[in-house]
Amino acid sequence: MLHSTISSPGLSHGFSKRDCLLYNNRIDRMRGNEYPMLRGKTYLDHAGTTLPAKSLITAFSEQMQTHLLGNPHSSSSSEPSISHRIVEETRLQVLQLFKANPDHFDLVFVANATAGIKLVVEAFNGCPEGYEYYYHRDSHTSLVGPRELACKSHCFLSDDEVEEWMKSGGSHTPPLEKVENGLRLFAYPAQSNMNGRRLPLSWCSSFRSSSDNPQTFTLLDVAALASTTLLDLSDHINAPDFTVLSFYKIFGFPNLGGLIVRKSAGHVFDHRRYFGGGTTEMTTCSGQPWVERKKSSLHERLEDGTGATHSIVALNCAIGVHARLFGFEEASVHARWLAHCLYEKLVSMKHANGRLVCRIYKDPTSTYTDAKTQGPTVAFNICKSDGTWVSSSKVGAMAEKWNLLVRTGSMCNPAGMAHALAVTHEDIRTAYDSGFRCGQADDVRNGVPMGIVRVSFGAMSVLKDVEAFLMFVEECFVESKKDSVFGSEDKFRNSEQSAMPSPSIGKLSALKSRRKRWWSKILRMCLPLRE
Secondary structure, eight states, rough: OOOOOOSSSOOOOOHHHHHHHHHHHHHHHHHHHHGGTTOEEEEOBTTOOOOOOOHHHEEEEEEEEOOOOOGGGOOOSSSSSSHHHHHHHHHHHHHTTTTOTTEEEEEEEEEHHHHHHHHHHHHHSSSOOOOEEEEEETTHHHHHGGGGGGSSSEEEEHHHHHOOOOOOOOSSSOOOOOOTTOOEEEESSOOOOTBBBBBBBTHHHHHHHOOSSEEEEEEEETGGGGGOOEEOOOTTSSOOSEEEEEEEHHOOOOEEEEEEEEGGGGGGGOOOOOOTSSSSSEEESSSOOEEEEOSSSSHHHSSSOOHHHHHHHHHHHHHHHHHHOOOOOHHHHHHHHHHHHHHHHTOBBBOOOOOSSSEOOOOTTTOOOOOTTBBBBEEEEEEESSOEEOHHHHHHHHHHHEEOOOOOOOOTTTHHHHHTTTTOOHHHHHHHHHOTTOOOSSSSETTTEEOOOEEEOTOOOOHHHHHHHHHHHHHHOOHHHHHHHHHHHHHHHHHHOOOOOOOOHHHHHHHHHHHHHHHHHHHHOOOOOOO
Protein backbone atom coordinates (compact mmCIF):
# COMPACT_ATOMS: atom_id res chain seq x y z
CA MET A 1 0.00 0.00 0.00
CA LEU A 2 1.37 3.40 -1.01
CA HIS A 3 1.31 5.93 1.79
CA SER A 4 2.76 9.20 3.00
CA THR A 5 5.32 9.25 5.78
CA ILE A 6 2.71 10.65 8.17
CA SER A 7 -0.14 8.32 7.36
CA SER A 8 -2.23 7.85 10.50
CA PRO A 9 -4.72 10.39 11.87
CA GLY A 10 -4.06 12.93 14.57
CA LEU A 11 -0.70 13.33 16.24
CA SER A 12 0.77 10.09 14.96
CA HIS A 13 4.03 8.29 15.66
CA GLY A 14 3.99 9.22 19.36
CA PHE A 15 3.61 13.00 18.88
CA SER A 16 1.65 14.71 21.65
CA LYS A 17 0.38 18.21 22.25
CA ARG A 18 3.46 18.77 24.42
CA ASP A 19 5.71 17.74 21.51
CA CYS A 20 4.05 20.33 19.27
CA LEU A 21 4.58 23.09 21.81
CA LEU A 22 8.20 22.05 22.38
CA TYR A 23 8.80 22.06 18.62
CA ASN A 24 7.08 25.44 18.32
CA ASN A 25 9.21 27.00 21.06
CA ARG A 26 12.41 25.54 19.63
CA ILE A 27 11.68 26.93 16.16
CA ASP A 28 10.62 30.27 17.62
CA ARG A 29 13.99 30.58 19.38
CA MET A 30 16.08 29.80 16.33
CA ARG A 31 14.11 31.78 13.72
CA GLY A 32 15.86 35.05 14.47
CA ASN A 33 19.22 33.56 13.50
CA GLU A 34 18.19 31.11 10.77
CA TYR A 35 15.54 33.28 9.10
CA PRO A 36 16.59 36.93 9.43
CA MET A 37 14.33 37.81 6.47
CA LEU A 38 11.33 37.14 8.76
CA ARG A 39 12.12 39.94 11.20
CA GLY A 40 9.01 42.08 11.41
CA LYS A 41 7.20 39.93 8.83
CA THR A 42 4.83 36.97 8.81
CA TYR A 43 5.21 34.56 5.92
CA LEU A 44 2.14 32.43 5.13
CA ASP A 45 2.76 31.12 1.62
CA HIS A 46 4.77 27.95 2.19
CA ALA A 47 2.69 26.13 -0.43
CA GLY A 48 4.15 28.57 -2.96
CA THR A 49 7.69 28.15 -1.69
CA THR A 50 9.12 27.73 1.75
CA LEU A 51 12.09 29.78 2.99
CA PRO A 52 15.78 28.80 2.91
CA ALA A 53 17.63 28.71 6.21
CA LYS A 54 20.71 30.84 6.71
CA SER A 55 22.61 27.63 7.51
CA LEU A 56 21.73 26.30 4.06
CA ILE A 57 23.06 29.38 2.28
CA THR A 58 26.24 29.23 4.38
CA ALA A 59 26.76 25.52 3.74
CA PHE A 60 26.26 25.99 0.01
CA SER A 61 28.69 28.91 -0.07
CA GLU A 62 31.31 26.81 1.72
CA GLN A 63 30.86 23.95 -0.74
CA MET A 64 31.28 26.29 -3.70
CA GLN A 65 34.44 27.77 -2.19
CA THR A 66 35.89 24.39 -1.25
CA HIS A 67 35.32 22.31 -4.38
CA LEU A 68 36.39 23.01 -7.94
CA LEU A 69 33.22 22.02 -9.76
CA GLY A 70 33.62 21.73 -13.49
CA ASN A 71 31.23 20.48 -16.13
CA PRO A 72 30.54 16.79 -15.36
CA HIS A 73 30.93 16.06 -19.09
CA SER A 74 34.46 17.50 -19.15
CA SER A 75 36.30 14.81 -17.20
CA SER A 76 39.12 13.24 -19.23
CA SER A 77 39.80 10.60 -16.61
CA SER A 78 38.10 7.24 -16.31
CA GLU A 79 37.36 8.27 -12.71
CA PRO A 80 34.19 10.33 -12.12
CA SER A 81 34.76 14.03 -11.45
CA ILE A 82 33.91 15.66 -8.13
CA SER A 83 30.87 17.23 -9.80
CA HIS A 84 29.66 13.86 -11.02
CA ARG A 85 30.18 12.23 -7.62
CA ILE A 86 28.21 14.92 -5.79
CA VAL A 87 25.38 14.71 -8.33
CA GLU A 88 25.08 10.94 -7.98
CA GLU A 89 25.40 11.07 -4.21
CA THR A 90 22.56 13.61 -4.08
CA ARG A 91 20.45 11.54 -6.45
CA LEU A 92 20.74 8.61 -4.06
CA GLN A 93 19.95 10.81 -1.04
CA VAL A 94 16.71 12.00 -2.63
CA LEU A 95 15.63 8.45 -3.43
CA GLN A 96 16.37 7.48 0.16
CA LEU A 97 14.26 10.39 1.43
CA PHE A 98 11.29 8.93 -0.41
CA LYS A 99 12.25 5.34 0.53
CA ALA A 100 12.56 4.59 -3.17
CA ASN A 101 14.81 1.59 -3.80
CA PRO A 102 17.31 2.47 -6.59
CA ASP A 103 16.76 -1.02 -7.99
CA HIS A 104 13.20 -0.04 -8.82
CA PHE A 105 13.32 3.76 -9.22
CA ASP A 106 15.44 6.40 -10.89
CA LEU A 107 15.53 10.14 -10.28
CA VAL A 108 15.76 12.61 -13.14
CA PHE A 109 16.71 16.16 -12.16
CA VAL A 110 14.53 18.77 -13.89
CA ALA A 111 13.90 22.50 -13.53
CA ASN A 112 10.70 22.06 -11.50
CA ALA A 113 7.64 19.82 -11.19
CA THR A 114 6.17 21.30 -14.37
CA ALA A 115 9.30 20.38 -16.33
CA GLY A 116 8.99 16.82 -15.03
CA ILE A 117 5.39 16.64 -16.25
CA LYS A 118 6.44 18.01 -19.63
CA LEU A 119 9.18 15.38 -19.93
CA VAL A 120 6.67 12.58 -19.33
CA VAL A 121 4.21 14.07 -21.81
CA GLU A 122 6.92 14.34 -24.47
CA ALA A 123 7.34 10.58 -24.23
CA PHE A 124 3.60 9.86 -24.40
CA ASN A 125 3.20 12.25 -27.31
CA GLY A 126 5.91 10.34 -29.19
CA CYS A 127 3.85 7.14 -29.19
CA PRO A 128 2.74 6.60 -32.84
CA GLU A 129 -0.76 5.56 -31.75
CA GLY A 130 -1.11 8.51 -29.38
CA TYR A 131 -2.45 8.44 -25.84
CA GLU A 132 -5.57 8.96 -23.74
CA TYR A 133 -5.27 11.40 -20.86
CA TYR A 134 -7.31 11.47 -17.66
CA TYR A 135 -6.85 14.00 -14.87
CA HIS A 136 -8.59 14.97 -11.63
CA ARG A 137 -10.49 18.17 -10.93
CA ASP A 138 -7.97 19.24 -8.26
CA SER A 139 -5.06 19.26 -10.72
CA HIS A 140 -2.69 22.21 -11.03
CA THR A 141 -2.67 23.91 -14.44
CA SER A 142 0.53 22.03 -15.27
CA LEU A 143 -1.42 18.75 -15.04
CA VAL A 144 -4.21 20.16 -17.20
CA GLY A 145 -1.87 21.10 -20.06
CA PRO A 146 -1.07 17.51 -21.20
CA ARG A 147 -4.63 17.18 -22.52
CA GLU A 148 -3.69 19.42 -25.45
CA LEU A 149 -1.37 16.74 -26.85
CA ALA A 150 -3.62 13.76 -26.12
CA CYS A 151 -5.84 12.10 -28.70
CA LYS A 152 -8.57 11.90 -26.07
CA SER A 153 -8.83 13.53 -22.65
CA HIS A 154 -11.23 13.76 -19.74
CA CYS A 155 -11.34 15.61 -16.43
CA PHE A 156 -12.81 13.64 -13.53
CA LEU A 157 -15.00 16.14 -11.67
CA SER A 158 -15.30 14.09 -8.49
CA ASP A 159 -13.69 11.26 -6.55
CA ASP A 160 -16.80 9.18 -7.15
CA GLU A 161 -16.29 9.47 -10.89
CA VAL A 162 -12.74 8.14 -10.54
CA GLU A 163 -13.96 5.24 -8.41
CA GLU A 164 -16.75 4.44 -10.87
CA TRP A 165 -14.30 4.48 -13.77
CA MET A 166 -12.03 2.03 -11.96
CA LYS A 167 -14.92 -0.28 -11.10
CA SER A 168 -15.90 -0.43 -14.75
CA GLY A 169 -12.35 -1.05 -15.94
CA GLY A 170 -12.49 2.12 -17.98
CA SER A 171 -15.53 1.12 -20.01
CA HIS A 172 -18.23 2.97 -18.07
CA THR A 173 -17.15 6.59 -17.85
CA PRO A 174 -16.13 8.76 -19.54
CA PRO A 175 -17.62 7.81 -22.92
CA LEU A 176 -14.40 8.19 -24.89
CA GLU A 177 -13.42 6.25 -27.95
CA LYS A 178 -10.39 4.15 -27.14
CA VAL A 179 -7.06 4.94 -28.71
CA GLU A 180 -6.26 1.58 -30.30
CA ASN A 181 -2.84 0.27 -29.23
CA GLY A 182 -2.13 3.62 -27.63
CA LEU A 183 -1.08 4.57 -24.12
CA ARG A 184 -3.28 5.73 -21.26
CA LEU A 185 -2.18 8.16 -18.55
CA PHE A 186 -4.00 9.17 -15.37
CA ALA A 187 -2.62 12.19 -13.47
CA TYR A 188 -3.63 13.80 -10.21
CA PRO A 189 -2.12 15.66 -7.24
CA ALA A 190 -1.38 13.95 -3.95
CA GLN A 191 -2.45 17.23 -2.33
CA SER A 192 -4.44 20.08 -3.82
CA ASN A 193 -2.31 23.21 -4.07
CA MET A 194 -5.53 25.21 -3.66
CA ASN A 195 -6.93 24.07 -0.32
CA GLY A 196 -4.56 21.35 0.93
CA ARG A 197 -7.02 18.51 0.47
CA ARG A 198 -5.19 15.16 0.14
CA LEU A 199 -6.36 12.65 -2.44
CA PRO A 200 -6.24 8.83 -2.17
CA LEU A 201 -2.75 7.52 -2.86
CA SER A 202 -4.26 4.10 -3.56
CA TRP A 203 -5.50 5.36 -6.93
CA CYS A 204 -2.01 4.97 -8.39
CA SER A 205 -2.17 1.19 -8.36
CA SER A 206 -5.96 0.81 -8.54
CA PHE A 207 -6.30 2.84 -11.72
CA ARG A 208 -3.50 0.89 -13.36
CA SER A 209 -4.74 -2.55 -12.32
CA SER A 210 -8.40 -1.93 -13.14
CA SER A 211 -7.84 -0.51 -16.62
CA ASP A 212 -8.81 -2.55 -19.67
CA ASN A 213 -5.69 -1.12 -21.34
CA PRO A 214 -2.48 -2.89 -20.23
CA GLN A 215 -0.51 0.20 -21.27
CA THR A 216 -1.99 2.35 -18.49
CA PHE A 217 0.28 4.54 -16.36
CA THR A 218 -0.10 6.95 -13.46
CA LEU A 219 1.49 10.35 -12.86
CA LEU A 220 1.40 11.74 -9.31
CA ASP A 221 2.12 15.40 -8.56
CA VAL A 222 3.54 15.58 -5.03
CA ALA A 223 4.79 19.18 -5.21
CA ALA A 224 2.23 20.41 -2.66
CA LEU A 225 2.34 17.30 -0.46
CA ALA A 226 6.13 17.13 -0.28
CA SER A 227 6.38 20.70 1.02
CA THR A 228 5.78 19.20 4.48
CA THR A 229 5.16 15.45 4.03
CA LEU A 230 7.34 12.97 2.17
CA LEU A 231 5.81 10.21 0.07
CA ASP A 232 6.80 6.67 1.00
CA LEU A 233 7.69 4.74 -2.18
CA SER A 234 8.95 1.59 -0.46
CA ASP A 235 6.12 -0.41 -2.06
CA HIS A 236 7.32 -0.20 -5.67
CA ILE A 237 4.56 -2.44 -7.01
CA ASN A 238 1.80 -0.01 -5.99
CA ALA A 239 3.79 3.18 -6.51
CA PRO A 240 3.01 5.76 -9.20
CA ASP A 241 4.87 5.26 -12.46
CA PHE A 242 5.93 8.91 -12.52
CA THR A 243 6.23 11.24 -9.51
CA VAL A 244 7.04 14.95 -9.86
CA LEU A 245 8.14 17.40 -7.18
CA SER A 246 9.84 20.74 -6.63
CA PHE A 247 12.65 20.90 -4.09
CA TYR A 248 12.24 24.62 -3.39
CA LYS A 249 8.83 23.85 -1.87
CA ILE A 250 10.57 21.55 0.61
CA PHE A 251 13.79 23.44 1.35
CA GLY A 252 13.32 26.98 -0.05
CA PHE A 253 16.47 26.56 -2.13
CA PRO A 254 17.54 25.54 -4.75
CA ASN A 255 15.04 26.14 -7.54
CA LEU A 256 15.16 22.57 -8.80
CA GLY A 257 12.71 19.77 -9.45
CA GLY A 258 12.70 16.01 -9.70
CA LEU A 259 10.98 13.29 -11.69
CA ILE A 260 11.01 9.90 -9.95
CA VAL A 261 10.41 7.13 -12.48
CA ARG A 262 9.38 3.58 -11.66
CA LYS A 263 11.85 1.60 -13.78
CA SER A 264 9.18 -0.83 -14.94
CA ALA A 265 7.57 2.13 -16.72
CA GLY A 266 10.84 3.46 -18.14
CA HIS A 267 10.23 1.94 -21.58
CA VAL A 268 7.68 4.71 -22.22
CA PHE A 269 10.59 7.07 -22.78
CA ASP A 270 11.61 5.00 -25.80
CA HIS A 271 8.92 7.01 -27.61
CA ARG A 272 10.61 10.32 -26.82
CA ARG A 273 12.20 11.62 -29.99
CA TYR A 274 14.23 14.61 -28.82
CA PHE A 275 17.74 14.10 -27.50
CA GLY A 276 20.20 16.59 -26.06
CA GLY A 277 23.87 16.79 -25.20
CA GLY A 278 25.19 14.11 -22.88
CA THR A 279 22.30 11.69 -23.51
CA THR A 280 23.74 9.81 -26.49
CA GLU A 281 26.52 7.28 -26.98
CA MET A 282 27.11 8.45 -30.53
CA THR A 283 25.32 10.22 -33.38
CA THR A 284 25.96 11.06 -37.04
CA CYS A 285 24.72 13.99 -39.10
CA SER A 286 26.05 13.18 -42.58
CA GLY A 287 24.57 10.43 -44.71
CA GLN A 288 21.77 8.52 -43.04
CA PRO A 289 21.07 10.24 -39.69
CA TRP A 290 21.76 7.85 -36.84
CA VAL A 291 21.80 8.10 -33.04
CA GLU A 292 22.46 5.60 -30.30
CA ARG A 293 21.06 6.81 -26.99
CA LYS A 294 22.54 5.96 -23.61
CA LYS A 295 20.95 2.92 -22.03
CA SER A 296 22.89 2.51 -18.81
CA SER A 297 20.28 4.48 -16.82
CA LEU A 298 17.10 6.45 -17.36
CA HIS A 299 18.53 9.67 -15.98
CA GLU A 300 21.51 9.55 -18.34
CA ARG A 301 19.28 9.59 -21.40
CA LEU A 302 16.71 12.03 -20.02
CA GLU A 303 18.84 14.79 -18.48
CA ASP A 304 19.48 16.80 -21.63
CA GLY A 305 22.60 18.94 -21.70
CA THR A 306 24.73 19.93 -18.73
CA GLY A 307 22.88 19.32 -15.50
CA ALA A 308 22.23 22.00 -12.89
CA THR A 309 25.35 20.94 -10.97
CA HIS A 310 25.48 23.90 -8.60
CA SER A 311 21.78 23.58 -7.77
CA ILE A 312 22.29 19.89 -7.05
CA VAL A 313 25.17 20.76 -4.71
CA ALA A 314 22.77 23.14 -2.95
CA LEU A 315 20.20 20.35 -2.72
CA ASN A 316 22.81 18.11 -1.10
CA CYS A 317 23.33 20.79 1.54
CA ALA A 318 19.59 21.39 1.94
CA ILE A 319 18.80 17.79 2.82
CA GLY A 320 21.31 17.79 5.66
CA VAL A 321 20.34 21.21 7.02
CA HIS A 322 16.62 20.42 6.98
CA ALA A 323 17.16 17.16 8.87
CA ARG A 324 19.29 18.96 11.48
CA LEU A 325 16.95 21.90 12.02
CA PHE A 326 13.55 20.26 11.80
CA GLY A 327 13.10 16.60 11.01
CA PHE A 328 10.47 15.74 8.43
CA GLU A 329 7.99 13.99 10.73
CA GLU A 330 7.98 16.74 13.36
CA ALA A 331 7.65 19.50 10.75
CA SER A 332 4.75 17.73 9.04
CA VAL A 333 2.70 17.28 12.21
CA HIS A 334 3.46 20.79 13.46
CA ALA A 335 2.49 22.55 10.22
CA ARG A 336 -0.82 20.71 10.09
CA TRP A 337 -1.44 21.55 13.73
CA LEU A 338 -1.02 25.27 12.99
CA ALA A 339 -3.45 25.03 10.08
CA HIS A 340 -5.94 23.35 12.41
CA CYS A 341 -5.58 26.23 14.89
CA LEU A 342 -6.24 28.81 12.18
CA TYR A 343 -9.15 26.90 10.69
CA GLU A 344 -10.96 26.44 14.02
CA LYS A 345 -10.79 30.17 14.75
CA LEU A 346 -11.69 31.43 11.27
CA VAL A 347 -14.64 29.06 10.91
CA SER A 348 -16.20 30.46 14.09
CA MET A 349 -15.60 34.19 13.51
CA LYS A 350 -18.82 36.19 13.22
CA HIS A 351 -19.90 39.77 12.65
CA ALA A 352 -22.06 41.48 15.25
CA ASN A 353 -25.17 40.54 13.27
CA GLY A 354 -24.26 36.84 13.45
CA ARG A 355 -23.09 36.43 9.86
CA LEU A 356 -19.94 34.35 9.41
CA VAL A 357 -16.82 36.30 8.43
CA CYS A 358 -15.16 33.54 6.39
CA ARG A 359 -16.28 31.01 3.83
CA ILE A 360 -13.69 28.25 4.06
CA TYR A 361 -13.18 25.95 1.08
CA LYS A 362 -12.47 22.65 2.78
CA ASP A 363 -13.55 19.38 1.24
CA PRO A 364 -16.31 17.66 3.26
CA THR A 365 -14.18 14.51 3.48
CA SER A 366 -11.13 16.36 4.84
CA THR A 367 -10.25 17.05 8.45
CA TYR A 368 -7.19 18.76 9.86
CA THR A 369 -6.83 16.00 12.46
CA ASP A 370 -6.29 13.39 9.74
CA ALA A 371 -3.03 13.55 7.80
CA LYS A 372 -4.46 11.26 5.13
CA THR A 373 -7.08 13.80 4.09
CA GLN A 374 -5.74 17.29 4.77
CA GLY A 375 -2.48 19.24 4.61
CA PRO A 376 -1.43 22.49 6.32
CA THR A 377 -3.38 24.86 4.06
CA VAL A 378 -6.48 26.99 4.69
CA ALA A 379 -8.34 28.47 1.69
CA PHE A 380 -11.15 30.96 2.20
CA ASN A 381 -12.88 34.21 1.26
CA ILE A 382 -14.04 37.01 3.54
CA CYS A 383 -17.66 38.11 3.63
CA LYS A 384 -18.93 41.46 4.93
CA SER A 385 -21.83 41.70 7.35
CA ASP A 386 -24.17 42.64 4.50
CA GLY A 387 -23.36 39.42 2.64
CA THR A 388 -21.10 40.90 -0.05
CA TRP A 389 -17.60 39.60 -0.69
CA VAL A 390 -14.24 41.23 -0.08
CA SER A 391 -11.98 40.78 -3.11
CA SER A 392 -9.19 38.31 -2.33
CA SER A 393 -6.68 40.61 -4.00
CA LYS A 394 -7.70 43.43 -1.66
CA VAL A 395 -7.28 41.13 1.32
CA GLY A 396 -3.79 40.34 0.06
CA ALA A 397 -2.93 44.01 -0.43
CA MET A 398 -4.20 44.90 3.04
CA ALA A 399 -2.28 41.98 4.53
CA GLU A 400 0.94 43.38 3.06
CA LYS A 401 0.36 46.59 5.03
CA TRP A 402 0.37 44.41 8.12
CA ASN A 403 3.60 42.75 6.93
CA LEU A 404 1.72 39.52 6.21
CA LEU A 405 2.39 37.59 3.02
CA VAL A 406 -0.39 35.31 1.77
CA ARG A 407 -1.38 33.96 -1.66
CA THR A 408 -4.49 35.24 -3.42
CA GLY A 409 -6.15 34.55 -6.77
CA SER A 410 -7.02 31.36 -8.62
CA MET A 411 -3.95 29.36 -7.43
CA CYS A 412 -3.36 27.99 -10.98
CA ASN A 413 -6.01 25.39 -10.16
CA PRO A 414 -8.83 26.07 -12.64
CA ALA A 415 -11.23 23.19 -12.04
CA GLY A 416 -10.68 23.03 -8.29
CA MET A 417 -11.28 26.77 -8.03
CA ALA A 418 -14.42 26.61 -10.17
CA HIS A 419 -15.78 23.79 -8.00
CA ALA A 420 -15.05 25.59 -4.73
CA LEU A 421 -16.59 28.87 -5.89
CA ALA A 422 -19.48 27.16 -7.72
CA VAL A 423 -18.74 29.00 -10.96
CA THR A 424 -19.46 27.43 -14.34
CA HIS A 425 -17.54 27.30 -17.60
CA GLU A 426 -19.92 29.97 -18.89
CA ASP A 427 -19.26 32.20 -15.85
CA ILE A 428 -15.52 32.03 -16.46
CA ARG A 429 -15.81 32.76 -20.18
CA THR A 430 -18.19 35.65 -19.52
CA ALA A 431 -15.78 37.14 -16.98
CA TYR A 432 -12.91 36.78 -19.43
CA ASP A 433 -14.87 38.36 -22.28
CA SER A 434 -15.73 41.30 -20.02
CA GLY A 435 -12.03 41.97 -19.44
CA PHE A 436 -11.30 40.00 -16.27
CA ARG A 437 -7.86 38.39 -16.02
CA CYS A 438 -6.18 36.24 -13.40
CA GLY A 439 -4.36 38.40 -10.86
CA GLN A 440 -6.57 41.41 -11.47
CA ALA A 441 -6.99 43.91 -8.63
CA ASP A 442 -10.72 43.23 -8.12
CA ASP A 443 -11.67 39.59 -8.56
CA VAL A 444 -15.32 39.85 -7.51
CA ARG A 445 -17.42 39.76 -10.70
CA ASN A 446 -21.17 40.27 -10.61
CA GLY A 447 -21.15 39.62 -6.89
CA VAL A 448 -19.25 36.34 -7.24
CA PRO A 449 -15.60 35.87 -6.14
CA MET A 450 -13.25 34.58 -8.83
CA GLY A 451 -10.33 34.01 -6.48
CA ILE A 452 -9.52 33.00 -2.90
CA VAL A 453 -7.14 33.74 -0.05
CA ARG A 454 -4.73 30.93 0.79
CA VAL A 455 -2.74 30.62 4.01
CA SER A 456 -0.22 27.77 4.22
CA PHE A 457 2.32 26.73 6.83
CA GLY A 458 5.77 25.16 6.70
CA ALA A 459 8.51 23.73 8.88
CA MET A 460 9.57 27.12 10.28
CA SER A 461 6.04 28.43 10.97
CA VAL A 462 5.07 29.12 14.59
CA LEU A 463 1.95 29.93 16.61
CA LYS A 464 2.78 33.64 16.48
CA ASP A 465 2.15 33.49 12.73
CA VAL A 466 -1.37 32.20 13.40
CA GLU A 467 -1.87 34.92 15.99
CA ALA A 468 -0.71 37.66 13.62
CA PHE A 469 -3.10 36.63 10.88
CA LEU A 470 -6.07 36.25 13.22
CA MET A 471 -5.45 39.72 14.64
CA PHE A 472 -5.36 41.10 11.09
CA VAL A 473 -8.69 39.52 10.16
CA GLU A 474 -10.41 40.64 13.37
CA GLU A 475 -9.06 44.17 13.19
CA CYS A 476 -9.80 44.72 9.51
CA PHE A 477 -12.86 42.65 8.68
CA VAL A 478 -14.91 41.63 11.72
CA GLU A 479 -17.69 44.21 12.06
CA SER A 480 -18.92 45.27 15.49
CA LYS A 481 -22.27 46.80 16.44
CA LYS A 482 -20.70 50.21 16.01
CA ASP A 483 -19.55 49.30 12.51
CA SER A 484 -23.04 48.09 11.61
CA VAL A 485 -24.42 51.56 12.38
CA PHE A 486 -22.08 53.21 9.90
CA GLY A 487 -22.14 50.30 7.42
CA SER A 488 -19.72 47.68 6.09
CA GLU A 489 -18.13 50.03 3.59
CA ASP A 490 -17.04 52.46 6.31
CA LYS A 491 -15.31 49.69 8.27
CA PHE A 492 -13.71 48.28 5.15
CA ARG A 493 -12.59 51.71 3.89
CA ASN A 494 -10.91 52.57 7.18
CA SER A 495 -9.19 49.17 7.34
CA GLU A 496 -8.00 49.42 3.74
CA GLN A 497 -6.33 52.76 4.40
CA SER A 498 -4.68 51.77 7.67
CA ALA A 499 -1.46 49.89 8.23
CA MET A 500 -0.58 47.47 11.01
CA PRO A 501 -1.16 49.01 14.46
CA SER A 502 2.06 50.64 15.61
CA PRO A 503 3.34 49.53 19.03
CA SER A 504 3.61 53.13 20.26
CA ILE A 505 3.69 53.92 23.98
CA GLY A 506 -0.02 54.76 23.92
CA LYS A 507 -0.98 51.42 22.35
CA LEU A 508 1.64 49.11 23.80
CA SER A 509 -0.31 48.10 26.90
CA ALA A 510 -3.49 47.38 24.91
CA LEU A 511 -1.58 45.33 22.34
CA LYS A 512 0.14 43.25 25.04
CA SER A 513 -3.20 42.59 26.68
CA ARG A 514 -4.77 41.58 23.38
CA ARG A 515 -1.82 39.33 22.60
CA LYS A 516 -2.26 37.47 25.89
CA ARG A 517 -5.95 36.95 25.12
CA TRP A 518 -5.10 35.64 21.64
CA TRP A 519 -2.57 33.17 22.99
CA SER A 520 -5.06 31.90 25.53
CA LYS A 521 -7.77 31.45 22.89
CA ILE A 522 -5.47 29.77 20.39
CA LEU A 523 -4.00 27.29 22.86
CA ARG A 524 -7.40 26.33 24.29
CA MET A 525 -8.77 25.89 20.79
CA CYS A 526 -5.92 23.95 19.21
CA LEU A 527 -4.98 21.39 21.82
CA PRO A 528 -4.98 18.55 21.34
CA LEU A 529 -5.23 17.16 17.83
CA ARG A 530 -7.26 14.08 18.59
CA GLU A 531 -6.47 10.62 17.27
